[in-house]
Amino acid sequence: MSLYRKQGWRYVTVAERLHTTQQAWGFDGLMATSAVRYCLGRRTYIATVCADWLVLVWESLPENVQRIIQRDVEEAFAKDDAIRADPVASPAYRPLGDDCDRREWERVRKLWEAKL
Secondary structure, three states, X not given: OOOEEEEOOXXXXXXXXXXXXXXXXXXXXXXXXXXXXXHOOOOOOHHHHHHHHHHHHHHHXXXXXXXXXXXXXXXXHHHHHHXXXXXXXXXXXXXXXXXXXXXXXXXXXXXXXXOO
């Protein structure tokens, strides 16, 4: 699967346009981590899109960015588990979103669980 970006009147692959890690992930991975943080807990298609993207780019992300994303996702799992276990907690808010969203984050979690 290739990622594309519009350049003028045509689309080019990201590889043609982004040459360095800094350009690809922005400011020490800030753009990658910000995207994941935005997607965590969303109850829309974006959880699936983000999970698909992470599976696609995981190995090319810098190690420090992988660690930050892993930490953020694991913290969200811990909070989500606690809320789901609490019988009086409102189902209106869950840190990983609905069940279908949580399944997507479980797929992301497998990226580092295999290495443990």
